[in-house]
Amino acid sequence: MKKFLVFGTPGLVGSRFVDLLAAERQPITPEVHEVDITDKTSLLNFFEKKNKSFDAVVNFAAITNVDEIEKERGNEKGLAWQVNVEGAANVADAAKKFDKFLVHISTDFVFSGSKDNPGPYTEDVKLPEDPDEISWYGWTKLMGERKVTEIGGRVAIVRISYPYRAHHTQKMDFARNILSLYDEGKLYPMFTDQIMTPTFIDEAASVIEEICELEKSGTFHLASSNATTAYEFASYLLEKARKVKNVVKKGSLEEFLKTPGRTPKPARGGLDTRKTQKILGMKFKTWQQAVDEFVEQVNG
C-alpha cells in the first residue's frame, strides 16, 4: 500500500482527502510554514529527509481566490503565479528527481466555457492559448499544468470542478454557501445558463487514492457524471436539505459577466468524465446522487 506526501492539506479539498485516507497510509502533510512549495531548496531538502517514508505525492497546494487573483493579471511575480506555476513545477521537479508518482490537482477554470467553445470538456480537448480567454487564476493553473507535464516523470493531472463537502470550518464551498445564504434569507438568483459538473470531494478523494495506487499517468477529470446548471443544483439541494420548493430565483451568468470589471468564469463549463471513468474502470456518481449523500452527511 502506497504512502503519501500531501501538500495543501489544511485546505478545503486536501484536508478531506487526508481525513478519508486509510490510516495505514500514514500521510505526511507539511503545512506552508514547514515547506513552502515556492522554495525549491527547502522542498528538495524535505524530499531528501522523508524519501523513505512516501511513494506518491499529491499536490493540492494553490492560491485559489479567483477574484483576488484577477488583480494580479499579467504579473508573473504575483503570488498566484509563484505558487500555481513555479511552486507546481518545483513539486514536479522534486517528484521526478526522487522518482515518486505525482498527482497534480487542477481545475475546470483552465477552460473558457464560452459560447463558441462550450463544455463539458474532455480530458484532451484543445486548451486556451491566450490568457484573456480565461481568468488569471485559470491561466496560472493552466501554465502550472503545462510546466508539470513538460517536466514529466510519472504524473497525473487531475482536474476537479466546484468541489464541495459536508463540513469544513475554514472555507465555504459552492454547496454549503447555497444552504447558508438560504438560511440567512440572502440567497441571490442562481444562473440558469451556468453549465457545471460539481465535484463531490468525498468521491474525488477515493478516486485520487486509486489513481496513485494504480500509478495511472495522464489527465483525468473528476466530477459528477452528468451536467447541471447552478439553478438546477441549488433547487435540488434546497429541496433535499431544507424540504423547500420553488425558492430559488433565476439569473443569467452571461448577463452578470457583462458588467465591466467582472472576473471571467466559464459560463458553459464542466468536465466530461467518461474517458476517466473508462480508464479507471469506475462509475462516478450523478450530481443528484452526490447531493443526496452530501445532504445525509450535512443533516446527519
Ligand SMILES: NC(=O)c1ccc[n+]([C@@H]2O[C@H](COP(=O)([O-])OP(=O)(O)OC[C@H]3O[C@@H](n4cnc5c(N)ncnc54)[C@H](OP(=O)(O)O)[C@@H]3O)[C@@H](O)[C@H]2O)c1
Ligand atoms: N476550491 C475550488 O473551488 C477549486 C475548484 C477547482 C479546482 N481546485 C483546485 O483544487 C486544489 C485545492 O483547492 P482548495 O479549494 O482546497 O484550496 P485552498 O482551500 O485554498 O487550499 C490551498 C492550500 O494550499 C496551501 N498553500 C498555499 N500556498 C502554499 C505554498 N506556497 N506552499 C505550500 N502550501 C501552500 C494553503 O495553505 P495556507 O492556507 O496555510 O496558505 C492551503 O492549505 C487547488 O489546486 C485548486 O486549484 C479548487
